[in-house]
Amino acid sequence: MTASVSGNVLPIGRTSAPSLAPIMALVGEGMNNVNAVIIDRMASRIPLIPELAGHLIAGGGKRLRPMLTLACADLVGYAGTRHYKLAAAVEFIHNATLLHDDVVDGSGLRRGRKTANFIWGNSASVLVGDFLFSRSFELMVEAESLKVLKILSNASAVIAEGEVNQLTAQRQVETSEEQYLDIIGAKTAALFAAACRISAVIADRDETEEKALDVYGRNLGIAFQLIDDAIDYESDGATMGKDAGDDFRDGKVTLPVILAYARGSEADRAFWKAAMAGSRVGDEDLAYATQQLRSTGAIADTLARARHYGQRAIDALGMFAGGRAKSALTEAVEFAIARAY
Structure with a gap:
């Protein structure tokens, strides 16, 4: 089974759908330490x-970012324990941004x-988000690595800059594809990249391996976000944890909208x-928007771009x-892409 990647081929190499089961099995014992x-x-x-x-952290997230830290540590042969605290720091940063995002x-x-x-x-949400950020920095310091x-x-x-950039672009339907990719490169991909790169740092690997893990995480993060953008118009609360069209009703100018x-x-x-100004956000408007995204090829091309970034990862x-x-x-990359199918 294969998926097209802008003329290239992203190998799946299996008869069943890709999943996070392999990475979860790989890091299962380590994640017990991270959770502690x-x-x-x-x-x-x-x-x-x-x-x-606790309400947020126990809310069903897969904890992909800390799992990436542990998996990358395994990849580069790290045998210590510092990655547990760093993976927890990564998860605290992620959850702090979620608390702030939901308020915004x-x-x-x-x-x-x-x-x-x-x-x-x-x-309360903003202040507890600040608390989690503070805890993350305590854990970073305890890793005893200035580079980390x-x-x-x-x-x-960079995440904060990306969120501000997204705020200024909200409801601005003429946002360019370049600006949008800059936004998600900051607000989503930056933490993926950092979560992966720090494993090479604590393992004392060379700059080439650090950069490779950075590139892996960054491109995975972009692909992950693009898939989220596409399936926002196809999802439901049971499968995605949010209703279809949430981005549409919030006036979020995502890549499918930019292309359409x-x-x-x-x-x-x-x-x-x-629609992006908020004056046409009813169910009929959402249905029309989804039809437009399909007929212009905006959804298909967003998925193609996601596959491209997945291949780069x-x-x-x-x-x-x-x-x-x-x-x-x-x-893990193949799973991120397969969520749209």
């Missing part, structure tokens, strides 16, 4: 903090559950402007020896 760190560092004398943070977006549902801001309010601290702190700053707007007629462009692993870790990391 997470539980320990969520503790606070203020009861609301572990209550709210006014979201009421994440992974099929009510969001923290819906239950406890915006103020630099990579993860820079990623945190660029390819549409004058009337179609008027529709997209009205897989190619970045080429310098590493084959084995269980490399196979699991490859299938």
Whole structure:
């Protein structure tokens, strides 16, 4: 079974759908240690903090980013224990950004559950997000590596820049594809890249291997986000943890919208402007938008781009020896892409 990648071939090499099972099996024991760190560092004398943070962290996420840290550590032969705290730091950064994102977006549902801001309010969510960021930096410092601290702190700053960039682009239907890729490269891919790269750092591998893991994580992150963008118009709360068209109703100008707007007629462009401005967001409008995304090839081309970035991620692993870790990391990319099919 194969999938086309802009004229190339992304090998699946299996008769069943790809999954995260190989990477979960690879890092299962290590993730028990990571989870112990997470539980320990969520503790606070203020009861609301572990209550709210625990609601989000226990909300059904796959914890892909910390799993990537552990899998990459296995790939480069790291035999120590520092990656457990670093993987927990990565997860805290991710969850802090989720808490802040839900406040900014006014979201009421994440992974099929009510969001923290819906239950406890915006103020509590922002402040607990800040608490998780603080805990992540404590864990970075404890890794005793200035290079790791630099990579993860820079990623945190880049994520924040990406979120601000996305905020300025919200409802701006004439956002360019270049700007959009810059946004998701910052808000999503930067943490994927950092989560992978730090494993090579603590293993004292050379700059070439560091860069390869950075490229792997960055391209996986972009592919992951593009698939999310595409299936927002096809999903439901049971499969995606959010309702179909959430991005549409929130006025989020994602790549499918950018492509459909660029390819549409004058009337179609008027529709997209009205929709992104929030004046045409009913069920019939969503159905029309989805039809436009399909007829212009916007969904198909977004998926093709995701496959392209997925192939780049897989190619970045080429310098590493084959084995269980490399196979699991490859299938993680294939899983990210397969979610759309």
